[in-house]
Amino acid sequence: MKTKVLLYNPKAVFFDMPLALLAIGSALDQKKFEVIIVDGRIEKDPFKILSEHIDDALCLGITVLTGSPIKDAMDITNKTKLKRSDLPIIWGGWHTSLFPEETLRDEANIDITVQGQGEQTFIELVDAFHDQQPLIGIKGICYRNDKNEIIKNPPRPIIPMDEFANVNYGLIDVEPYFEKKGNRQLDYISSTGCYFRCSFCADPFVYNRKWTAISPEVMVNKLKELHKTYKFTDLNLQDETYFTYRDRVIEISELIIDRSLNFSWAATMRADQGSRMSEDDFKTCVRSGLRRLLIGVESGSQEMMDWLKKDIKLEQVYRCAQLCSDLNIAAIFPFIVGFPDESQKSIDETVKVSRELNSMHHNFTTPIFYFKPYPGTEITKDVITNGYQLPQTTKEWSDFDYIGSSGPWVSKEKYEFFEKYKFYLKLAYSKQKPIFKPIQYMAKKRCNKLNFEFPIEMKIANILLKNQELS
Numbered sequence: 001m002k003t004k005v006l007l008y009n010p011k012a013v014f015f016d017m018p019l020a021l022l023a024i025g026s027a028l029d030q031k032k033f034e035v036i037i038v039d040g041r042i043e044k045d046p047f048k049i050l051s052e053h054i055d056d057a058l059c060l061g062i063t064v065l066t067g068s069p070i071k072d073a074m075d076i077t078n079k080t081k082l083k084r085s086d087l088p089i090i091w092g093g094w095h096t097s098l099f100p101e102e103t104l105r106d107e108a109n110i111d112i113t114v115q116g117q118g119e120q121t122f123i124e125l126v127d128a129f130h131d132q133q134p135l136i137g138i139k140g141i142c143y144r145n146d147k148n149e150i151i152k153n154p155p156r157p158i159i160p161m162d163e164f165a166n167v168n169y170g171l172i173d174v175e176p177y178f179e180k181k182g183n184r185q186l187d188y189i190s191s192t193g194c195y196f197r198c199s200f201c202a203d204p205f206v207y208n209r210k211w212t213a214i215s216p217e218v219m220v221n222k223l224k225e226l227h228k229t230y231k232f233t234d235l236n237l238q239d240e241t242y243f244t245y246r247d248r249v250i251e252i253s254e255l256i257i258d259r260s261l262n263f264s265w266a267a268t269m270r271a272d273q274g275s276r277m278s279e280d281d282f283k284t285c286v287r288s289g290l291r292r293l294l295i296g297v298e299s300g301s302q303e304m305m306d307w308l309k310k311d312i313k314l315e316q317v318y319r320c321a322q323l324c325s326d327l328n329i330a331a332i333f334p335f336i337v338g339f340p341d342e343s344q345k346s347i348d349e350t351v352k353v354s355r356e357l358n359s360m361h362h363n364f365t366t367p368i369f370y371f372k373p374y375p376g377t378e379i380t381k382d383v384i385t386n387g388y389q390l391p392q393t394t395k396e397w398s399d400f401d402y403i404g405s406s407g408p409w410v411s412k413e414k415y416e417f418f419e420k421y422k423f424y425l426k427l428a429y430s431k432q433k434p435i436f437k438p439i440q441y442m443a444k445k446r447c448n449k450l451n452f453e454f455p456i457e458m459k460i461a462n463i464l465l466k467n468q469e470l471s
């Protein structure tokens, strides 16, 4: 009889496959353990499903991002403990990588937190529970000892991804994800970590600027198998920086072409990496199915980019944009505004560059986010020194909402300006039906003059969208 291991993905927006749980669940010895993944985003009553297994499970592992997913993770944790107080509950993922001890300090029902890459750590934890061994030597965890003291074990150095077992998508039913996404898009992760040092990003803290990836041959063999089994039409590469090594990306693309694997794919690219690739390299990617890139710009001001330690030049962004436009590759160029003490000049430059990029191709978008201090980043340390108070407890972190809102550094006027600008920018340069051409023409004029007075089109769109929601 196999021993049951329960895994839970909290409720969240969007329906990306639970790659973290697939990774740690697949790493376990499948002959010894029965891995049960429950996804709060897919199931109507996830706790009901978990309840059916709690009595004879070995442990429950939950993956946790900072923000609202903590609420649901806490709810499931507390309900599980009520049902079975001796079941070890482990939280892993980005939040507990950034707050290892604090999470245990605040929440008595969580027994262990995991930091960084989780596969090997989870193998060792599950074996320790199974064999009733102590947790003392397990790297990359934080736990309570017999005296109820919180102990933080040494970190676990990143392990090459090729050393782990293949990810077993059979641990989930992929069809509900395809259905929710509206297409047969498979999420996949081919690398972990990032070598860079952007000061607004948590990655350098969690992975210590290390990077590891699945080698091309192994990856494409796996993709071939997955393609045959799931007949996906699009591959969503969730890597932080898929284009870290040009040679690896080209080898993967050539293998996809050689094996006649017929699907499109999307990935994240840094502009410096892209600008070092030749046009032929881009063409090879397109022939292998590349349909969309996400290229973080963050700011239209080179000075601001340098302050963010982005290590990218604006010319590199434009070179990538030109190649994408020429080769008909869709592109998303995200920006951030509202950094502490950001000058009007920097904001103006972001407006200018986002408009220019948007106008280069109807399939280019430039989402503009407001800066919010993410835990663990260098800028966050600065804003704390200058008096900003971050949430203090796990409960407060669960109320911290990144999406849509801005920090105190954005005035009401600026916020309103950007909300209007974003609306008109999208309208001005995206593909529109002929009937909307006159409105599109007006939107372009507004964006060129930055005149958003009497935003009648925006009001009508809001009314229409509201009505749509109600129906």
Ligand code: B12
Pocket: 009, 010, 012, 013, 014, 015, 016, 017, 018, 019, 020, 021, 023, 024, 060, 061, 062, 063, 064, 065, 066, 067, 068, 069, 090, 091, 092, 093, 094, 095, 098, 114, 116, 117, 118, 119, 121, 122, 189, 201, 202, 203, 238, 239, 240, 369, 374, 375, 402, 403
């Ligand atoms: C898919 C994704 C999402 C999905 C959520 C997926 C889900 N499962 O719920 C969606 C689209 C909803 C999302 C939203 C957001 N995301 Co997001 N997202 C990602 C992305 C691109 C991939 C995550 C993934 O699957 N990785 C692959 C797996 C294998 O890696 P992993 O999750 O790190 O898991 C490993 C370890 O962490 C550990 N582990 C993880 N869980 C567990 C659990 C246990 C029990 C154990 C033992 C180990 C363990 O082991 C795993 C294998 O090594 C990452 C970037 C990245 N490449 O990781 C960003 C990332 C996680 N997102 C991030 C952010 C900032 C956001 C947003 C705030 C973005 C925004 N501005 O809108 C929002 C809001 C999040 C929220 N609060 O709701 C940050 C993390 C911030 C944080 N502190 O949590 C990341 C790292 C991007 C970044 N560099 O800034 N995101």
Ligand code: SF4
Pocket: 194, 195, 196, 197, 198, 201, 202, 203, 204, 240, 241, 270, 296
């Ligand atoms: S923003 Fe991207 S490139 Fe910069 S450190 Fe984070 S993951 Fe790396």
